[in-house]
Amino acid sequence: MTPQEMEQEQIRLAPQVIVPDAGQGYFAQEDDVVFALDIHYAENTAHVGLHAQTFHGNTLGRFVARFETEVEYLPGFFAFREAPPLLQMIEQVWATGLTPQLLLVDGHGVAHPRRFGVACLVGLKTGLPTIGCAKETLLRYQGDLPDARGSTLPVLLDGDGVGTVLRTQTGIRPVFVSVGHLISLQESERVILELSGKYRVCDPLRHADQLARAHARHEKIPDATVFS
DNA sequence: GCGACAG
């Protein structure tokens, strides 16, 4: 797939993404199941980690798997490299009998030049509420973010608030939250902040990152289900 | 025209 073809696909799919207004869409309940996913790469192998927990913090399962990729990383087209292995991983865990109400993806949702980051593609393909949470931004934003945990600034695109700069820990660099699908930006912020314990990255995504990294390094992972 | 650019 050429960059031009990928761009056309983004333009075709972006209008299908549902971004509820404040007070609308999905709201996380204490016992809802959350899947957080991340990938580490080694050559053409994508090592995926999936951490499953209830919203209030009970771990339900830890999973790792490897998938082959040919797709190169291109800024702005991350979804086409990352989403296929993520979707396969979700299917495998789903087949286990564990089903999520919410997905957390490492990367952007609509805070993207064409409003179609990896969290949008994963959300559309699964039909599940999905939040994108990234450690760097693709879009410029203005203003000074206050130092305190919970502080926010809007990320704008063409005058629309497409994402939020969120300080999850006092004095620590912020993260960038945006809607992937079916959940409002306000609820996305609330969820990410509530799931953030003592680190910059929220606990579920941090656990998924550790799972993926350990699997990429061929380490033994206690209590993890290994698909491949 | 040039640089910047999620993971």
Place this chain on the structure above:
DNA sequence: ATCTTGTCGC
């Protein structure tokens, strides 16, 4: 993402 040493802090 990955390539990499020491170092500061809980």
